[in-house]
Ligand SMILES: Nc1ncnc2c1ncn2[C@@H]1O[C@H](COP(=O)(O)OP(=O)(O)O)[C@@H](O)[C@H]1O
């Protein structure tokens with residue numbers, strides 16, 4: 246059975262693409278066949294984060310409009326077996342995707358035996374974001390511990406619950422998961438940042454994981470490697486835990502507390 | 516400076532609490548709007564039509580919502596009439 250997962254947030258720049266790349270890579274590393282689709286028409290970026298930007302020949306819109314076959318457009322990842330990327334179109338207008346076209350692509354991927362189809366949503370709550378979530382079975386809501394991100398996550402939850410295929414057909418609703426990213430435990434401890442408990446309390450959905458603010462994320466995107474592959478990095482380990490929990494494993498949450506600073510450091514700076 | 520920051524930091528207000536309080540109020544409000552009954556927009560239009568028969572009003576000025584308060588469902592209507 247294939248599972249369609251949308252990675253969504255409402256607000257832009259919170260870490261959807263970073264999360265899509267790492268979760269897709271993590272699931273493929275576990276042996277699953279994974280396709281990750283960039284729904285951000287006009288603002289293609291997933292290819293860069295995955296390091297396959299020079300191998301994009303055909304894109305999602307080409308497939309939807311019948312100008313290329315799905316097989317021609319799927320880019321096979323060079324590092325990880327069973328991982329495929331479908332790039333967004335860079336030039337077309339946002340209306341180039343249709344609901345029927347998206348449905349056909351997802352159905353074809355299911356028929357091709359993909360275990361997971363990860364939909365990297367564009368920002369916003371309008372058409373692009375709604376198309377990305379429409380066919381989802383599960384949603385990973387990416388949130389930063391910050392007021393506008395929490396508010397936008399709540400709005401996207403409203404859309405998941407009202408405007409998805411599952412909601413409209415009266416089926417069981419989309420399964421919701423929270424991934425809290427760019428978490429800075431020391432700022433939480435000093436009372437300057439919403440804590441993970443605060444955000445869970447506010448959004449009231451199950452927590453899949455917390456990804457710490459990490460310098461390695463920038464290094465990974467510079468190199469075009471999903472950060473999960475940088476196994477030493479705390480963000481990578483946190484994403485690995487997310488993948489394990491997503492697959493049903495029980496795992497304690499990590500990286501929630503600040504490294505203890507000695508009194509000397511506290512008094513005299515970093 | 517770090518020493519000063521450290522000592523001052525002890526007394527600084529916790530902005531995270533402020534954020535949580537504000538969000539709690541805002542999300543409750545936005546959720547109640549989302550869960551508003553389907554007939555609300557049409558009811559709003561009809562109420563507007565009735566009021567417009569008697570006074571000239573700015574359509575945007577009518578706020579209408581259904582909230583829950585103390586176990587009761589409350590229909591709240593807010594309209595500022597223009598000065599004559
Ligand atoms: N855990 C993290 N730590 C530090 N920076 C991060 C983290 N997650 C994402 N970022 C950075 O945030 C920015 C936006 O991330 P991106 O995944 O492109 O967001 P979105 O797809 O939601 O717009 C990027 O510059 C990325 O490197």
Ligand SMILES: [Mg+2]
Nearest residue numbers: 261262285290
């Ligand atoms: Mg993105």
